[in-house]
Amino acid sequence: MAYWWAAHSVDQAVQHSVRTFGGYGLSLEYDVQLYFRRAKLLSLIAGDPNAELDRIAARLWDGETVALPRAGEVEIDFEWGAEADAYAAELRSFVEGQMTPDIEAKKHHSTAGHHPGFHKKLAEAGHAYPDLGADGQKVRSRYEVMAAAPMWEDIGWTRTPIAVTEFVAKMAQLWSQPETKEEIVGAIARGEALGALGFSEPQSGSDVFGTKFSAVRDGDEWVLNGQKMFTTNGHQADYILMLTRTDNSGKKHQGLTMFIMPMKLPGIELHPVYTLQDEKTNITYFTDVRISDRYRIGEVGDGARVMASALGFEHGGSGYHAAQTAMMRRALTWARKPSGNGAAPIDNPFLRRVLARAAINDEVADVLCRRQVWADVEGIHDISYGPMAKMFTTETMYRDASAIVEAGAPGSLVRGVDPDMDYVETTMRRAIAMTVYGGTSEVHRSLIAEKSLGMPKSRS
Template identity: 40%
Template sequence: MNFELSDDQRMMQESFARFLDEQSNSERVRAAAEKDGFDADMWAGLGELGAFTLRVPEEFGGLGLGLMDAVVLMEEVGRTLASGPVAETLVATRILSRLAADSQADLLEQAIIGSQVVTVALHDVAEQPLQWVAGGAVATAVIARKGEQVILVTLPEGENRGEANLASTPIAELQLDVASAVVLGEGAEAVKVFAQGLEEWKLLMAAALAGLSRRAVEMAAEYACEREAFGKPIGTYQAMSHPLADLITDIDGGKYLTWKAIHDLSKNLDAASAQVSMALYWNADTAARAVTQSLHTFGGYGLATEYDIHLYNLRAKAWPLVYGDINRLLEEAGRRLYEGEVAALPDVGEISIDFDLGEPANTMAEELKQFFEDNLTPELKAKAHYSFDGYDAGIHKKLAEAKFLFPAWPKEYNGREAEPYVMNALRQVWEEYNWTTHPVSTTDLVGTMIRKAGSEVLKEEVLTKIINGDAVCSLGYSEPGCGSDVFAAKTKATRLEDGSWRIDGAKMWTSGANIAQYVILLTRTNPDVPKHKGLTMFIVPLDTPGIEVQPVYTFQDERTNATFYDGVIVKDEYRLGEVDGGVRTMAAALELEHGGGFNKSQRKMFRSAETLCREIQYKGQPLIKDVDAQKRLARARMHFYISEMLANRALWVGVTGRENKAYGPMIKMFSSEKFQSDSRDLLDLTAPYSLSKREGAAGELNLAYRHAHGTTIYGGTSEVHRSMIAERALGLPRTRG
């Protein structure tokens, strides 16, 4: 797996960034907006740097680079609001070189050196002869499709085609069905070349909007660190920081959705064409929200033209809306997924990015699949459940014997030393077979903490049982009055004269305690110091006298527990870590929890919804034929793709040791929030069938709706994760309500 640009791409990015920081600074953008929205000097400079040659084949004077190279440029174009139709010209020069490099050699040369502007019309002239064209006010020529022809329309020199518009860009409404147009190509192959160019434009524009959005949110975050209200920076307040945390997550997701579309195009994967439509839809929608919230962060000053944020606000709408209503793109994605609509997809060239988990991961995943095929009887499959309720002691023991219980552990602990990519592939298999991971994940966490900080007694008496599959562990963090503030624990541990400990108190949401043999318990051992300094952790056998486990049933169709501790005596050897050092131990445990996402649950949910939409009849045909249904299913799929990419990014960063800017909290927060909102929407879409708990897709979608609500809470609420994202990803101050 690789999320890193190639060395050449990084050098190119730095070169374009330096140039645009100087030649497309806010003063230059403002100056261009005051005349025709076009910076001719900057444009010529881009030509000198070779920007417009990126996608032109070498034999026609270009660099012949891949689409990812052009995306690198467009992210910088978006970040700096470059004044000119860069995306359109990149597409136009490529089409011109492929269809008429000889007959239009002079024009192609002038276009790639930046002395003339050649742009592209986004709609068929045969259907829409009068249309808005990006750069049309300053262009020499426009390339357009006209039925089965691709034509070149030369625009009259000296004609004033510009007019006042939202962002003062050089768009123009042009009459393109003119008799003097030159035919560049005719027939299916020429039309295909043009159509490929339009798909490429969608990805280039998506990349530009991702760069624009990121810079707008960064500007807002910088201002939120400086501006004070009531004696504190406004970034201290969650009402200001949390929306920005949501947006930087959405922006990252959109960037990598664009990358995924390019990656999947290079692999000829089935859903790649739909991802192209999704990438522009998502990034355009995100940009609109990002610039609105960023301007709002500036308050009244955001309305003043002396602040640059308004430039980003207007450009975020002006660039993509030349295409028209972006919601049509989601409909297009739906048609491509569910109607079999075929698109002419561009050749993306070479790429260095790679999102495959690798052969070792695929091989071990196949082995685990075979394990489940061999061991899951019809009775066990009927028992399967996403929660602790799906636990089966026999399968748990067999997984341990097959070294599939804790594959990442060292071999001396009955593991396989499986790398993180392998573990990710294995988790997908668990989800595919609908077998619960809860008892394994909590026991894995506790076992890992014992391996790192446990006494020799703990390792001998507890860890051995965990390794052999004879013990399950639950988590005793939360308390009835503390919620996510686990460090406010009041359950008391008092040291006795013989060195052992007496524990008194109560824990809430001790899921699995009814089937577990041990609980990892956070206790207060020193009430006279700040709350974060007086905590100690223990591993407590759940059959110890004085422990009571009471069931708590949730509407998620699962059981959790409240646990009570009255005079519970625990040996000091069962202490985990130092006395009053529980924060360090707990922090390591919480870091393990905060990294998880729910993209696999999202996948199962939208697949169930697709199945149900094929079964339900609506107006005499399957519901999946309905345009609105296709659009909503496509939206849920899109959210899954973004979750998957955010999860892969977090995984890759962890493996490679790169700087982690709250990437774990990002995937947890985004995936759980979208799981919840999409489950609600898909329940509506398939109603009233989705109300049923009957076996099959209806019951699965019904359960997904109930399951999703808990995902935004356990492992840290979305609010907790938003604070972490605001602080780590945007540099905002510690956030408080």
């Protein structure tokens, strides 16, 4: 896998490098052409690197073994740890014990899969928000949370309402005024409230600081007017995290103020929006909605700094990787099923290479996501780790799912023919949406270029 990955990556790198130099890159007087030649030499000297894909498939799925030299001491531990594995087993046992027929019937990857009763039981047992640490519950480590995460994809249960709500709860923990913090975080921790996010607007999606949503102070209250787009889970939410403009006199990142406010107020109207990935989101209209100043988080006009801490929760890939691994597993289950002529799809050499590439991408995404989580736990603040993990995970998940659907056509285009291929096709649509969540891949490329590679800003 490492050899194929290196050969594949170096080819991309030297292509971009030659083009960066333009005509000079083609000149023998400049060294970049030497790197281009050497890259080709090193990647092809052992033959076609794609032959490695056949070896990968044979070792992963045909039981082929090979004698390997001793690796020696490995100083990096890629596991979550025994304590984390124990918690993952504990959670799985709890969830399996709760799966009554009515809960099973609600299973869906979208917010439609939310089951209030099951959610309440999870919250009471400390499993809904295991690293929140509210209401005296044990605070689980980030490693424990990540070790348990694949289980939700394994059983096909939605995490969207919980993920969005935890986002709101953590922002309340960081920024809410004491009395309001107790109200919001307490209700969420007990499983009595859900949250939603009010960032995007019709004219400002990824550019959140372009918000025009108006909040005007009136004594101890604020009057809110405007429109928010894509308020996922808004139709079930009790609180919404809002980015508003309270001053138009400065630059666009100035004059912003944030609130976590109740959703069940006069003047709030939701219109459903149904999406490509079988999700229901919302357009939310606010007309003269009045809220108390106690729902403000952070200082007036300091919304950019508050928002920066919020974006840190979304700019990561670890929450998406479980879906990528589950897609790979379901694709293999489909590929091993014999077709009408007795042969299985996995016997097709082309499909084997498609699956081998997907397996490599899954491994690379896993390492990038584990590095991101490790850096968060260890307090290593590299702002590019999250965007790298998120962009790579979501983009390769889409490309690989799309390639598998293509290889399985035309049967893959009809729902209900095979449940495992249905899962792959659904993941393809979910993945294209994931490349948009928390900032599009283009935004993340800019962040990586600026923060990791030291390149100039690509946007004003």
